[in-house]
Amino acid sequence: MGMAAAWCLASRGARVLGIDRHQLGHDRGSSHGGSRIVRQAYFERADYVPLLRRADELWREIELASLTRLVHRCGVIYGGPNGSAVLAGVKASAQAYGIALERLTVAQASSRFSALEGCLERVDEFVLEPNAGFVRPERAILAMAENAQWRGAHMRPGVRVDSWRARDGIIEVNAGGCTEVTQSLILTQGAWVGEFIAEAQSMVTNTRQVMAWVTPRTPTLCDEHSLPAFFIERESGVPIYGVPTATDQPGPLGVKIGFHGGGQPCHPDALDRTVTSEEREAFARALERAVPGAAGSVSAAAVCMYSSTPDDHFVVDRVSTQARVFSAFGMGGHGFKFAPVIGSALADLALVGRTSLPIGFLRKNRFARG
Ligand SMILES: Cc1cc2nc3c(=O)[nH]c(=O)nc-3n(C[C@H](O)[C@H](O)[C@H](O)COP(=O)(O)OP(=O)(O)OC[C@H]3O[C@@H](n4cnc5c(N)ncnc54)[C@H](O)[C@@H]3O)c2cc1C
Structure with a gap:
């Protein structure tokens, strides 16, 4: 979120200083692992769709500006039982905003995407x-x-x-032994945000999340031309999501999978990054049931964090009454796709104190007591 804000601010000619405790593209926070699903038929809440549309435009702008392909449009397939809240939410958002969707029977999906054939989860559609x-x-x-x-x-x-402090509308930031002075500050520390914004401590819970990569037994069924990214509800618990093998990566890491939700609460500086053999086996078993044609051995795994609010919606807001200090936090397990539009909203706030982007539903006062 911070880098997106820096990019938006620099694009508008602002003087920008970006500070991160780690190297760019690092794997210590919440934004690593080679892929993040992007989608617009948003089951979490239809209010996100206008933001997602703008994010999509901005992803294209970043691709053009950097001459780098960032978004792979292989599609996303959602699966669930009759009455599934996820499928209902996907369809409702799509209908409200005219997003193209295709409804497929299990037989149709299996014949089009062979990796789905023989799915053992209770998927009706x-x-x-x-x-x-x-x-x-x-x-x-x-x-x-x-x-x-x-x-x-x-x-x-x-x-x-x-640390940072605001005095007479001027903000001082202490970093690496220097004191920087600024008129506007954007704080986007992800899982560490509670160290800098006291009120965020009661709003955010960090959880340990594991991602795994499976080398499929039949790789040709599982590349991005043969299999969309997937999000499938499971009878036994939290949904499984996955991303097909990208065709532009140097090594065949395979299909990436994870469970969306659950995860043990953790402190970001004491995160257990060891992935146990039981965790690896649970992924292999879950994939075998949900997307049998992608099944195989787990070749790699990594640990990441969700930093989530109680309602699992983000906070994008001003966080100081004294000065122009703004933040986006609680981006949870679904924030990455929004990065450019959240960056754009933060840039608006930092420069002029308001934004025309529809982020009113993300204000922090929804958690106010009483
Ligand atoms: C396993 C997993 C799968 C996910 N899948 C998806 C998905 O498919 N689609 C999707 O849209 N989203 C997904 N997400 C969510 C998404 O990745 C996160 O919401 C998003 O990356 C959060 O970004 P952030 O900028 O808030 O945090 P981060 O990327 O963690 O950035 C916080 C930054 O602050 C820096 N920092 C912290 N403290 C300090 C300090 N004191 N001084 C300087 N710098 C500091 C850190 O070094 C870090 O770079 C997933 C997340 C995980 C963990």
Whole structure:
């Protein structure tokens, strides 16, 4: 979110300093793992759709500006039982905003995407969103960084922000032994946001999330031309999502999968990054049931964090009454696709104190007590 804000601000000619405690494209936060699903028929809440539309335009702008392909439009297929809240939400958002969807019987989906044949989950219907797909997060962050720098932004990777304070409308930021002075500050520390915004501590829970890569027994059924990204409800618990093998990566890492939700609460500085053999086996078994043609052995795994609010919707708001300090946090397990539009909203707020983007439903006062 921070890099997107820096890119938007630099694009508008603002003087920008971006500070991150790690190197650009690192794997210590919530934005690594090679892929993030992008979609618009939003089951989480239809209010997100206008933001997603703008995000999609901005992803294309970033691709053009950086001459880098970031979004792979292989489609996303959702599967669930009759009465599934996910499928109902997908269809409702699509209907409200005229998003193209294809409803497929299980037989139709299996004949079109052979990897789905023999799905053992209780799926009564599949719904395909053809214009969805996945974005490459590390590549996106680097593309935004390079373009922002080309437009004059300064980046200080590997520098930790220690503290900030506002005095008479001026903001001081202490980082790496220096004090920077600014008129507007954007705080986007992800899982660490509670260290800098006291009120965020009670709004955000961080959880440990595991991603795994499976080398499919039949790789040809599982590349991005043969299989869309998928989100399938499971009888036994949290949904499984996955991303097909991208055809532009150097090594065949295979199909990426994860469970959407659950996860043990964690502290971001004490995150257990070891993936156990039980966790790997659970992924292999779940994939075998949900997308049998993608099944195979787990070749890699990584740990990441969801940083979520109680209602699983983001907070994008002003966070100081004293000065122009703004934040986006609680981006949970679905925030990456929004990065450019959230960055754009933060840039508006930092420059003029308001935005025409429809982010009213993301204000923090929805958690106010009493
Ligand atoms: C396994 C997994 C799968 C996901 N799948 C999807 C998906 O398919 N689609 C989707 O849209 N979203 C997905 N998400 C969610 C999405 O990735 C996150 O919502 C998003 O990346 C959060 O971005 P952020 O900028 O808030 O946090 P981060 O990317 O973690 O950025 C926070 C940054 O703040 C820096 N920082 C922290 N403290 C300091 C400090 N003191 N000084 C300086 N810098 C500091 C960190 O180094 C870090 O770079 C997934 C998340 C996970 C974990």
